[in-house]
Amino acid sequence: MRGTTLPGALDEAAATGPDIAVSFPSSAERLTLTALAARTTALARALVAEGVAPGERIGVFSRNNADFMTAVIAVGRAGAAACPLPLPTSAGDLAGYAARIAAVTSAAGVGRVLVGAGADGLTRRLAPVLPALRFDGIAGLVRSARDGVALPDVSPSDLAIVQFTSGSTAVPKGVVLTHRNVVHGTAAIADGIGLGVGDHGATWLPLYHDMGLFGALSAILTAVPMTIWSPSTFIKDPASWLRSFAEIGATVAPSPNFGYDALLAAVDPAEVAGLDLRRWRVALNGAEPVSPVTVQRFGAHFAPAGFAPEAMFPVYGMAEATLAVTFPPLGRPPVTTWVDRDRLARDGVAVPAPAGDAGARGLVGVGRPVRGMRLRIVDGRRRAVPDGTVGEIEIAGDAVTAGYLTAGGPPTALEADPAGERWLPTGDLGFLAAGELHVSGRRKEMIIVRGVNYYPEDAEALVRDAPGVYRRRCVAVADTDDSGAGAESLTVIAETTLDDAADRIRLAADLRVAVGSALGLAEVSVRLVAPDALPRTSSGKFRRAEARDLARQ
Incomplete structure (x- = not known):
């Protein structure tokens, strides 16, 4: 991967493997x-002819199809910056969705949106309520391209992509990523998993999400075959997706932890032996907390299909790093570190505990920094802490953003620390053990009751597998009790299919006792909601701020 810009890297990949293909089964492309x-060159020429200026930010609104990938790269080739826009997660609440799009495009300074095949019906409904945006069809622009239009010179320092974070705890922020960031970030992914000849990448994740976009680009820019399904293909029938994945001989695929849970639920043990997963050598697991239970169950469940223990690949990353921050070593099965749950939450120290002990918490190791990435754990004064001590994770490197876009103002740059270095505070908490990162939670999600810290993940782990909880879906949030005194409590919100009032009362009581007794906490409440009621981000993570509001309804 020698190109120093996104379109340059594609051109180099095309010269290396001209017949290597990117396939989109869901759209038969x-x-x-x-x-x-x-195609990206044609679209770039059309954009320049339409008056797109260098540095302009352009929205990309498309399904997981050829139009999406074409638009993101073409916008960069035209000297502008692509801003992938999320598609709605449900057919309802058009007004709420339009408000979110308005906020994102305002923050990014987007006035023009490129529309891909299959998304034009939705944009026709959006256009009247988003009059500040101009929607242009990608196919029509490609057809109008003229060969004589000169393209601008693009520099590695130019802005390439504005990637909006999924916003599980806050309003999404526009992460500014230069061509240098994108090239270094995708190269680090390819290097970290040894991507090369004989590999075949695959994803069902939305391309507007960082794990979907940069995961796909890592294969494409390395001249590795890539197959991209629509997210609905996986969500509607995970078992069918897995059969298709196996049939094409794919070797690398990413997914959040919930995707592996979905495959476990969808594929009956009797069906596993009929699959051939021997070629699946890297199953990246990230974008949300990695569950040691899921990791163990998935490996055991799919072992008869030839899925190797070392194929499960727990990782840590974020949009601000152009995805990859830490990877484990290739060829090593996942490693879980067991620590005293109370000491971790209350004292911020990782004290070893027996595996599976009632008072222990298992944290899956997510490896060491990828090539070109630096990482440190710091205290509240941004001083490095020793191994085994919980602190905020900070990162720096060639793939790390220089800052964010915010509505109504200039880009927000990273602040220098007391030593004058520009480290990015991630908002995540974690510790190092033998040099390997273990992520313990989000700083803003910590639940504090009577001055004592509780990780929401601890409460969720205690009830996720309880009979009656729908597909392990639950979240724990801080809430204010009804006494009027403003005292905080821990509230568990769980999805369930139970209709009978007595069954629901029994389930709520069981969950309350499980959490309260294990954590030594009296201030625990439970709210049961219908399946799919918990709000999610575009990447599938639960929106905790909105879930807290749900608990109060």
């Missing part, structure tokens, strides 16, 4: 790298 490079 297939483009060789040569064809993809030519």
Whole structure:
């Protein structure tokens, strides 16, 4: 991968593997790298002819199809910056969705949105309520392209992508990523998993999400075949997706932890032996907390299909790092570190505890920094802490953003620490053990009751597998009790299919006792909601701030 810009890296990949293809089964499309490079050039020329200026920010609104990938790269080739826009997660609440799009485009300074095949019906409904945006069809622009239009010179320092974070605890922020960030970030992913000849990448994740976009680009820019399904293909029938994945001989695929839970629930043990997963050598697991229970169950469940223990690949990353921050070593099965749950939450220290002990918490190791990435754990004064001590994770490196876009103002740059270095505070808490990162939670999500800290993940782990909880879906949040005194309590919100009032009362009581007795906490409440009621981000993570509001309804 020698190109120093996103379109330059594609051109280099196309020269290396001109017939390597990117396939989109959900839209029955297939483009060789040569064809993809030519299509991005045509669209870039059309954009320049339409008056797109260098540095302009352009929205990309498309399903997981060829139009999406074409638009993101073409916008960069035209000297502008692409801003992938999330598609709605449900058919309802058009007004709420339009408000979110308005907020994102305002923050990014987007006035023009490129619309891909299959998304034009939705934009026709959005256009009247978003009059500040101009929607242009990608296919029509490609057809209008003229060969004589000159393209601008693009520099590695130019802005390439504005990637909005999924916002599980706050309003999404626009992460500014230069061409240098994108090239270094995707190269670090390819290096970290040894991506190369003989590999075949695959994803069902939305391309507007960082794990979907940069995961796919890592394969494409390395001249590795890539297959991209629509998210609905997986969500509607995970078992069918897995069969298709196995049939094409894919070797690398990413997913949040909940995706592996979905496969466990969807594929009956009797069906496993009929699958051939021997070629699946890297199953990246990230974008949300990695569950040691899921890791163990998935490996055991799919072992008869040839899934190797070392194929499960727990990772840590974020949009601000152009995805990858830490990877474990290739060829090593996942490692879980067991620590005293109370000491971790209350004292911020990782004290070893027996595996599976009632008072222990298992944290899956997510490896060491990828190539070009630096990482440290700091206290509240941004001083480095020793191994085994919990602190905020900070990162720095060639793939790390220089700052954020905010509505109504200039980009927000990273602040220098007391030593004058520009480290990015991630908002995540964790510790190092033997140099390997273990992520313990989010700083803003910590629940404090009577001055004592509780990780929401601890409460969730205690009830996730309880009979009656729908598909392990639950969240724990801090809430204010009804006494009027403003005292905080821990509230568990769990989805359930139970209709009978007595059954629901019994389930709520069981969950309350399980959490209260294990954590030594009296201030525990439980709210049961219908399946799919818990709000999620575009990447599938639960929106905790909105879930807290749900608890108060």
